[in-house]
Amino acid sequence: MRADAARNRALLLTAAEEAFAEHGMDASVADIAARAGIGKGTVFRHFPTKDDLLAAVMLDRIDALTTAGTKLLDAADPGAALLEFLTLAADRQQKNDLTVLQEAHAVNERLTEARTAMFTLIDTLVTRARDAGAIRADITGTDVVLLMCAPGHVAGFAPHGGPDLWRRYLAIIFDGLRPAGATPLPIPPPRMG
Template sequence: MTADRPLRADAARNRSALLAAAAEEFAARGPDASVAEIARRAGIGKGTVFRHFPTKDDLLAAVVLDRVDGLAGLAHELMSAADPGAALLEFMGSAAGHQRQLDLSFLREAAGINDRLDGERAELFAAITALVDRAKQAGAIRADITGMDVILLMCAPNHVVSFVPGAPPELWRRYLGIIFDGLRPEGAHPLPEPVSP
């Protein structure tokens, strides 16, 4: 039994390295990413990649699921935070920070790859909406903000910074602050109709 443990640990490390390498390659090249280059980045053979993931779409779906699961896990953890407004801000900051470290715009290409991905994304959206509802109940954000508003705004800080040549690495935090101030109830004006999920 103990002899098996190093193999399981090695397999877990290989999978982690493979997903990290795949995320970087997909972020750089989109769906046209090379499996051979992913294997090279991960330090494993191309055959090993296909043993774990029979197709490139399976690998892309695994990368997306890994990111979505991480964000959903964080959202669930923050549901028990004492300060719902600070919890929502922490979640939005973490989501923007992860996106800054690795451009995840390629995730849009992964929609509908498999049913599990659709289910996990729905779970993430529900968790974000629950964070938003807690923040509203605590009076930390305005009452007319929806979960979908926050979902759509999560990518905004990095999107804005992408238009600034040579932007400092932490500039996105400035725009997250501006966005979050716009969510607060102080000085709020009525909003047009909300977007549908």
């Protein structure tokens, strides 16, 4: 890819992530193009449909988290590695919350494959932390996947919370994952997929 095309693609993805975070699926291609400082035609040269653009934004986010998580697989402290991964995920969500696009996995096959790879990675991080005794024995990767968006979601309800309030709720969630003081969970975890 030429340097100017790569630059335009990066600008588009950043602008699209911001627009989708603000407007969900109602974000317009015209608004995204204006935010990126490029013409609408350039958007369609990179992404033939709005769904293709949405999939690229989600894929970019998932790939970034998967890359970061993969680097944590060999960490000496598996509990700290899992917490770092959850912190990265919550921080990224806080910057641009795309939870309104949760059903985006149906947009294309490549996105579905990337989500599956990230879920497998999370399961590995959870298994390592559980085997090390850093988290309770009954916590699964599915539990952690479902909790990933919780810190930002909960903080969003606080009328006077600051931009870092999500960190408080991530700490509460992670403390709940720890084995100290744990009581048996009332039902088994849900299955993903």
